[in-house]
Structures are given as C-alpha cells and as structure tokens.
Amino acid sequence: MKREALLARLRSTPRWDVLVIGGGATGLGCAVDAAARGYTTLLLEAHDFAKGTSSRSTKLIHGGVRYLAQGRLGLVREALEERAILLANAPHLVHPQRFVVPVYRQWDRLMLGVGLTAYDWLAGSRSLGASRLLSAGDTVAALPTVKREGLLGGIAYMDARFDDARLAITLMHSVLDLGGLAINYLPVTALRHEGGRVAGVDAHDGESGEHFSIAARVVINAGGVWADALRQLDDRQAPAQLAPSQGAHLVLDRDFLPTDSALLIPHTPDGRVLFAIPWKGKVLLGTTDTPRTDLPLEPRPLAGEIDFILETAGRYLTRPPRRNDVRSAFAGLRPLIGSGPAGVKGGGTATLSREHLIQVSRQGLVSVAGGKWTTYRRMGEQIVDAAIPVGGLPKRPCSTRGLPLHGHPGTPCEDVFGLDRPRVDALPGARRRLHPALTLTEAEVRHAIRHEQARSVEDVLARRHRALFIDARSARDAAPAVAALLAEALGLDDKQTREQTEAFQHLAEGFLTPR
Structure with a gap:
C-alpha cells in the first residue's frame, strides 16, 4: 500500500461515482457501502483515518441504556440490531461485554430492573444474554473493588466493546478490498461546481503539496464536527447545524477494577452514565458531556472534567483514583445535532440527539450530521441511498449487512489483525x-x-x-x-x-x- 501507488491511481481516474470527504466512522462507512455496491469510490481524509472523534470514543458498541429513559426506543432498537451485525462482521474487533450496575437504593433496583428488561426485549433474538439481578455478594464477586457500604446488590446485563481506531483502519482496508480508494493526508480545499451543481473537489497532497482537481458524480460530506464548514463551502449562507460536545476519558491501571466485568454508574450530575470498562489491560473511565464553541483538532480534557470523572468513580470504588494514577487522558468532540454552538440551551448537550441527519443541498452536496460508531453501517447505507439519485447512479441494493470486514477470522478472536x-x-x-x-x-x-x-x-x-x-x-x-x-x-x-x-x-x- 505505497502512497505513490495510491496517488497514481487517483491521477489516472478521470471521474469517480462517489467521492466521500472525511475518514472517520461515518465517511468510512459510506465508502465501504458505495464500493460494495460497485460504484467507483474515493475517500479523502485531511489528516489520518479516525484522527478525531472516531478514535476517542468510549469503546462501546451498544444500544444506549440511558436512551431508554429518554423514550428513544427506535434509536435503541436500531443500535442493538447494528450491534449484532458488527459482532458478526468484525469478530476480531467487537466483543461481548458484561456490565454490572451496583445498587444502593431499592428504587434504583426496581427502575433499572425494568429498564434492562426492556433492553433485553428490544434486542430480541439478537440478545447477548438476559439481564439478571445480583445479590450483594454476587456484585462484589463481579466487581471486587466496588464499595460495599450500603450495597444492596446489582444488575448484570450484556453489551459490546470494541477498538474504535482499529475498526476504522479495518474499514479503510475494506474499501480497498472492494475496489475503492481511501487516502489520508489529502485535504479538500474547495468544492467544484459546474452548472450550479457540485461536480467534484479541489484537494492537495499534505506531504508533497501536489494539487488535484477531482471530478465526481456525487460528493458526500462526512466531515464530522467540521461538516458545517464543508457545507458552507457549498453555500456561504448555510446555517450551522451542529452543537459540538466534548467527551473526556481517563485510563487507569487494571488493579482499580481487576475484573472482566465493566462497571456502569447510572446517575451522574451531568445527566449521563459513567462507565469503567476493562480495555487492553487497563480500565477506561468516561465519559463527560461538555459543550464546546470551538473545534480544536487536539481537544484536551478540561480540569473540571478530570475532577468530575475521578470524583464520581471514587464514590463507587474502594480505592478512589487520583490524578497521579491516570495513565492517559483524552477527549473527543461529538457532532451532535443542534442549532450550532451558540444554540445550546442552558449550557448542556446531554439531551441533544445522537441520531443523524442527512441533507442534500440545492447544489447537490450530500451532508450528514450526528450519529455514532454503533450505527455507522446503517448510516452509510442511508447516506448512499440518498446519494444515488443525486449522482444519477444506477440503483443497486446495499450489501453491507452481511459483509465480513477485512481480516475477518471466521470465529471470534482477540487479535485486532x-x-x-x-x-x-x-x-x-x-x-x-x-x-x-x-x-x-x-x-x-x-x-x-x-x-x-x-x-x-x-x-x-x-x-x-x-x-x-x-x-x-x-x-x-x-x-x-x-x-x-x-x-x-x-x-x-x-x-x-x-x-x-x-x-x-x-x-x-x-x-x-x-x-
């Protein structure tokens, strides 16, 4: 996969059926879907694949337990269906994960029991195992370092974890396997219009500076938190749609939670849940939900976010973690659908939609906002469906539902390769x-x-x-x-x-x- 060979193919292709801008989860999902349908497909990434949000997630493929309380049953059902598809299509990267929720109040035991029973019901035949009530002793056995004072018991349920950046690299490989082309460090600098329609892009090689004028029948804007900026290249008057939110995570040594079970803390002051997940021999804590009005390429956890995560985890663990216990601290920006950064009401984004929105501009730019890793495949399917008539492409059905991704080992394994x-x-x-x-x-x-x-x-x-x-x-x-x-x-x-x-x-x- 020499870069010069990839660029040579780019130079030699006069026009692409589908051109995708953005090498995160959404863009890669679109490119895999388009290439699998047999369209000539090009994906351009300004930096590296999954450089931003898509390598900085909570490492979960899940239906979203907290969305049940918000009444978003359709979102939960769709995510649980996509969870099953990912477990089948990428068993080297996506794995079942047991979660345990410690209970210290009888009311929580009742409400969580009802909610997780509904979660099982929504999963249907794709369930990874029924949730069940645990005694205090069983809860301590599952979570050896959980605080025991006042512990009434717990509830166990099943979801899935994954390696986000490695899944992105696997999707890049899959695009190439399917005959498409995906190149990093090749930023788009402008959209090309012909006859009042988007007809391609201008881009340049971030290493050599070589300029490319690239023709395409349809262009998909999958720029994540930067999607509004790309929309405004197409139409300067396009209003902002995104209300970015920052999620911070901390990584601790495994001895803070020496178990294969994950801990879910169901109530936090910002209205989210907090996870402590076994991941690659460590424990991943997160996440926060902090509105941002800027879009830094390298967001950093804010001091208040670090303190919030440590204090919240410390209320549930026998050994409260301190700052000097943190092995790594990172943050990612989420492209939540809102009315732009200035439109966030009350300074919070926890209630904003994690669903996605697809729009086609008057000039034919297909843009997507919002979404999450769990539903990346379904998003790609819907976006390509929307792009087909825009580009005048022959209609072909989606085939990614049963598409094994690159490196599929045949049976589940823990080796990302x-x-x-x-x-x-x-x-x-x-x-x-x-x-x-x-x-x-x-x-x-x-x-x-x-x-x-x-x-x-x-x-x-x-x-x-x-x-x-x-x-x-x-x-x-x-x-x-x-x-x-x-x-x-x-x-x-x-x-x-x-x-x-x-x-x-x-x-x-x-x-x-x-x-």
Whole structure:
C-alpha cells in the first residue's frame, strides 16, 4: 500500500461515482457501502483515518441504556440490531461485554430492573444474554473493588466493546478490498461546481503539496464536527447545524477494577452514565458531556472534567483514583445535532440527539450530521441511498449487512489483525517489543507503515497501536524507536526523524494528566 501507488491511481481516474470527504466512522462507512455496491469510490481524509472523534470514543458498541429513559426506543432498537451485525462482521474487533450496575437504593433496583428488561426485549433474538439481578455478594464477586457500604446488590446485563481506531483502519482496508480508494493526508480545499451543481473537489497532497482537481458524480460530506464548514463551502449562507460536545476519558491501571466485568454508574450530575470498562489491560473511565464553541483538532480534557470523572468513580470504588494514577487522558468532540454552538440551551448537550441527519443541498452536496460508531453501517447505507439519485447512479441494493470486514477470522478472536496476523509476524522484529510496558512489536510498526498507510509516529502509536491512549508516558518513550523504523521505511532524513519524534512527544504530554 505505497502512497505513490495510491496517488497514481487517483491521477489516472478521470471521474469517480462517489467521492466521500472525511475518514472517520461515518465517511468510512459510506465508502465501504458505495464500493460494495460497485460504484467507483474515493475517500479523502485531511489528516489520518479516525484522527478525531472516531478514535476517542468510549469503546462501546451498544444500544444506549440511558436512551431508554429518554423514550428513544427506535434509536435503541436500531443500535442493538447494528450491534449484532458488527459482532458478526468484525469478530476480531467487537466483543461481548458484561456490565454490572451496583445498587444502593431499592428504587434504583426496581427502575433499572425494568429498564434492562426492556433492553433485553428490544434486542430480541439478537440478545447477548438476559439481564439478571445480583445479590450483594454476587456484585462484589463481579466487581471486587466496588464499595460495599450500603450495597444492596446489582444488575448484570450484556453489551459490546470494541477498538474504535482499529475498526476504522479495518474499514479503510475494506474499501480497498472492494475496489475503492481511501487516502489520508489529502485535504479538500474547495468544492467544484459546474452548472450550479457540485461536480467534484479541489484537494492537495499534505506531504508533497501536489494539487488535484477531482471530478465526481456525487460528493458526500462526512466531515464530522467540521461538516458545517464543508457545507458552507457549498453555500456561504448555510446555517450551522451542529452543537459540538466534548467527551473526556481517563485510563487507569487494571488493579482499580481487576475484573472482566465493566462497571456502569447510572446517575451522574451531568445527566449521563459513567462507565469503567476493562480495555487492553487497563480500565477506561468516561465519559463527560461538555459543550464546546470551538473545534480544536487536539481537544484536551478540561480540569473540571478530570475532577468530575475521578470524583464520581471514587464514590463507587474502594480505592478512589487520583490524578497521579491516570495513565492517559483524552477527549473527543461529538457532532451532535443542534442549532450550532451558540444554540445550546442552558449550557448542556446531554439531551441533544445522537441520531443523524442527512441533507442534500440545492447544489447537490450530500451532508450528514450526528450519529455514532454503533450505527455507522446503517448510516452509510442511508447516506448512499440518498446519494444515488443525486449522482444519477444506477440503483443497486446495499450489501453491507452481511459483509465480513477485512481480516475477518471466521470465529471470534482477540487479535485486532485477524487473518492479517501471519503477514504481520512474517515481517522482521515479530518478537521484539519497542517498550517493556507496551505490546507493540517492530513487526507491527513495519506492518502499519507498509500496509496501513501510517505516515507518522502518531499514526502508529495513537491509531494503528493504541499506546498513546493506554499509557501516554510509555508511548512517549517509544517514539524514537518508531521514528527510526519510519525513517527506514519512508527514507526520512535525520531532521525529519527528529521532528517526527519531537512532534509526537509534545502531543503525548497533552495526554498526561497535570499533577
């Protein structure tokens, strides 16, 4: 997967049926769907795949327990259906996860029991196992470090967890497997109009600066939190639709919750639930819901968010976590449907829709706002359905419902590479770790560069491997070794290698929680 070969194919294609802007969950889902239908498909990403929101989620594929209380049964049912599809199509990346809710009030026991019974009912034949009431002893057995004072019992139910950035890389592979083209570091600078209609884009190679004028029968705007800016390239008067929200997460060592069960805290002051999830040998805490009026490429958890997560978790754990226990702290921006940042009422976004909105402009730009990872496939199906008449494309049915994604191993496994593992281990350095605290090997770095379009230390340590999100200090220390392998593979000189290392180490500092 050499970049020059990808760019050569871009140069040699006079016009694409479908051009997707944005390499996050939604854009990749659109590109897989379009390519699977046989349309010539191009996806352009300004930075790296899943650079933003799509690598910074709560790592759950779920129906959304809290949406039941809001009466959004359709959203829950659809998400539970998509959960089942993902478990079947990507069993190397999506796995069943048991959750336990500790109960300290009888009223909560009653209400949660009713709600989770409804959750089971909505899942129907796709249920991963019925929810059940637990005694206090069973709850402690499932959550050994949960606070016992006043504990009445608990409720256990099933959902699913996943590796978000690795799913994005798998979708990129799947686009290519299906004959499409997906390229990172190729930002769109303008929309091209012909006869008053969107007819393609102008873009440039973020590495060489080469300019591309690209023709397409239909253009899909899947820019996530930046979708409004792309809509305004099409129509300067287009009103903002998004009310971005920030979700922060903290990562702790496993001894804070030494179990394979996840903890759900059902009541928090901001109206959300808080999760403590076993993930890659650590515990992931989150998430918050904080309105943002700006759109930073590298959002940071706010001090108040860090304190909120630590204080809330500390009320439920026998050993309250402190700032110096945090291995990594990160935040992601959510593209919630609202009336723009200025339209958030009362400073809160917890009640805004997690559903998605598809619009076609007068000039034929197909834009999508909102959505979440769990329903990415369904979103892609609906967006391509909307794009077909806009581009005058031959109507073809969606085929992604039963489409095994790249690397599908046939049966569930915990290896994110799936069927690609033999190819990874055939590369030099399969047994050499880059850092004692990380599982990353030299062979996996080489595979990321050769086969997964990794172009920087950050691409490797943040999204091809999750080191930055698991243990920011160890990732920072591993940066020089990764930069040396990049230099070897991409022909970087000493100055470029040093710049790669320093840029990542500066980024990693932002994932370290201030003491």
